[in-house]
Amino acid sequence: MNIVVCVKQVPDSTEVKINPETGHLIRAGVPSIINPYDHFALQAALELKKKHDFKVTLVSMGPPQAKSVVQLGMALGADEGILLSDMAFAGSDTWSTSYALARAIRKLGKIDLVLAGMQAIDGDTAQTGPGVAQQLGMPQVTFCEHVDVDGRRIIARKLIDGGYEIVEARPPVLLTMIMHKDYVPRYPSFLAVNASLKKPFHVWSAADIGAEPQFLGLKGSPTQVDKIYPPPQREKAAMFTGSGQEGMAKILQIMKAEHFIEE
Amino acid sequence: MIEVSKKCIGCNKCVPVCPFAAINMVDKKAVMNEACTLCGVCVQVCPVQAITITREEASARDLSGYKGVWVYVELTETGDQPQARKIKQVTFELLGAGRKLADELGEDLCAVLLTDKNHNYDKELGAYGADKVYMVEHDELFEYNTDIFSTVIVSLVTRHTPSVMLYGATIQGRDLAPRVASTLYVGLTADCTALAIKDGLLLQSRPAFGGNIMADILAPKSRPQMSTVRPNVMKMNEPVHGRTALVVRESAKLDKSLRRVKVLERRISHDGGGVKIENAHIIVSGGRGMKSREKFRQLEELSKLLGGVVGASRAAVDLGFKEKAHQVGQSGTTVSPKLYLSFGISGAVQHIVGMKASDVIIAVNKDASAPIFNVAKYGIVGDAHEIVPKLIEALKK
Structure with a gap:
């Protein structure tokens, strides 16, 4: 089987702040990481590779420096890496991004399984995975915890309201993965990083994947950002220190003041 | 074409x-x-x-014929008996938000109901504000399936051309809406927390970067303008019993072969009657710091005394302290109770996004620098294991 894993480079979201005066993102000094959900999807693919000797190809879209997340994936064991990088992709929303990723995956030939993180931690949309599946005409299974392959059956455990389902699909199929303890993210050794530099890595432009310009970037994106701004600030917590009797008394006092319990 | x-x-x-x-x-x-x-x-x-x-190029589209605010009706298992389903609360919240949008646009508010059998759902939808219910009844709609449901929704949208369509930002809504948006080549904004009309367009506000920034999104070139809306954020209207919606029955020819993903097994944790943390007014929640399943049981006692339910962080669920149905956070349930009382939860970003909309948060943690204190209204730096038993004792009196 041939597996594709979609990976994205994202800023470490817990550290992104906004300049309250200009309304612009402060991205300087914010480290870039592999989207954590994609890291789990990658580990899932590598587990399958270990068990069944499948081929794993990484596909990412982003600026040239996004190569580092593809390189990380190859150092961890993926066989090949593709980075879609072209000014024509700039400003793409989830529709246009899905379109470009789907074009690239189609170019790779016969693919049986596409894995992606459930969402990226910068946009938090969870829309690109299903978009890619639709554009490729594949069925989708979203919010998966675990995936197994049994012959030509792909079996996944997915979240649903208040529980989970075990589902089955025939390839090709696209799965989006949540973070689950079955796939603990690993980091490669220096030796593995060095060795991965010899693996095939390609940068593809919009023309390389045969993407039509009117579907790309701002022009091709149905949604537009009207404005970004800081969220309303919460007041700082009123802090108290005290365990046992003291802590208990404080909580009772707060709950009375907030009318959760009667005086 | x-x-x-x-x-x-x-x-x-x-x-x-x-x-x-x-x-x-x-x-x-x-x-x-x-x-x-x-x-x-x-x-x-x-x-x-x-x-x-x-598909026609966006700029060439004539959008004037697109009218109506649509709400996707999500059904959920009641848990009482197999196959019994009821309308999920987020649907009523969407009808509350959609009512305002429809009135401002001077258009109808329509609910879109896909089911194998109508159990007076249309009456409830009317009571909560729908003018019309587009209803497709078909045996193949007995459970949610991406291929089948997206096919039906795409056909209804194409036939009736609404201007706005809202879905709950639930596991199901976030699976269905992007598939529909991709097929139709229309804009979709995820996980909205506010909706308004600006110059005739749907202005969609949503958090991004783990809640560190807010963004306002427009989709001016395509219709319908679609959003998934976060549960527990929009206010639902009081139901007006006897207010009825016009039922428009739609047919769909559906075939088993459309169902490319098959369900082999479904497990819903009911926890003896069903925990409903998403609608709870008071949640007493615990994390890794509770140390064991036995100690976690004290939180159940405490929550009963307060008339609430028990929540848990992902770490607590992964360590087996509590069942998955109680998990609060990104891969669990988003909650916004009146009181969120947490013990031994440090507050990973994935947990915070699932509970920070709570009215009052009281957090207890040993570590004064725990991120949960950034969203709490009251922070107690102390040992949960000493405080919880004392609190139970005091409340019993």
């Missing part, structure tokens, strides 16, 4: 799967008739990629 190229081998695969019986074989070549809605099912099954759909 839909075209069949010379590559067509007349294999007939597309004819039975078309939901609208819009394909005929003429001289061993597929030919589409006017019932075609460009839903794309035939493109998906064609083994030789002979069918292509070209």
Whole structure:
């Protein structure tokens, strides 16, 4: 089987702040990481590779420096890496991004399984995975915890309201993965990083994947950002220190003041 | 526009799967008739990629004919008996938000209901504000399935051209809406926390970067303008009993072969009658710091005394302290109770996004620098294991 894993480079979201005066993102000094959900999807693919000797190809879209997340994936064991990088992709929303990723995956030939993180931690949309599946005409299974392959059956455990389902699909199929303890993210050794530099890595432009310009970037994106701004600030917590009797008394006092319990 | 190229081998695969019986074989070549809605099912099954759909360029679209605010009705298992389903609360919240939008636009508020059997759902939807209910009743709609549901929604949208369509930002809504948006080539904004009308357009506000920034999004070039909306954020209206919606019955020709993903097993944790942390007013929640399943039980006692339910962080669930149904956070449930009382939860970003909309947060943690204190109204730096038993004792009095 041939597996594709979609990976994205994202800023470490817990550290992104906004300049309250200009309304612009402060991205300087914010480290870039592999989207954590994609890291789990990658580990899932590598587990399958270990068990069944499948081929794993990484596909990412982003600026040239996004190569580092593809390189990380190859150092961890993926066989090949593709980075879609072209000014024509700039400003793409989830529709246009899905379109470009789907074009690239189609170019790779016969693919049986596409894995992606459930969402990226910068946009938090969870829309690109299903978009890619639709554009490729594949069925989708979203919010998966675990995936197994049994012959030509792909079996996944997915979240649903208040529980989970075990589902089955025939390839090709696209799965989006949540973070689950079955796939603990690993980091490669220096030796593995060095060795991965010899693996095939390609940068593809919009023309390389045969993407039509009117579907790309701002022009091709149905949604537009009207404005970004800081969220309303919460007041700082009123802090108290005290365990046992003291802590208990404080909580009772707060709950009375907030009318959760009667005086 | 839909075209069949010379590559067509007349294999007939597309004819039975078309939901609208819009394909005929003429001289061993597929030919589409006017019932075609460009839903794309035939493109998906064609083994030789002979069918292509070209959608009009956005700027060329005439959008004036798109009218109506639509709400996708999500059904959820009641848990009492197998197969019994009820309308999920987020649907009523969407009707509350949609009512305002529809009134401002001077358009109808319509609920879209896909089910195997109508159990007076239309009456409830009318009571909560829907003017119309588009209803598709079909045996194949007995459970949610991405392929089947997206096919039906795409056809309804194509036939009735709404201007706005809202879905709950639930596991189901976030699976269905992007599939529909991708097929229709329309804008979709995820996980909205506020909706308004600005110059006739739907202004959609949503958090991004783990809640560190807010963004306002417009989709000016395409219709419907679609959003998934976060549960527990929009206010639902008081139901007006006897207020009825006009029921518009729609047919769909659905075939088993559309169901490409099959459910082998479904597990719903009911926890003796069903925990409903998403609608709870008071949640007492615990994390890794509770140390063991036995100690975690004290939180159950405490929550009972307060008339609330127990929540848990992902770490606590992974360590087996509490069942998954109680998990609060990104891969669990988003909650916004009146009181969120947490013990031994440090507050990973994935947890915070699931509970920070709570009215009052009281956090207890040993570590004064725990991120949970950034969203709490009251922070107690102390040992949960000393405080919880004392609190139970005091409340018993």
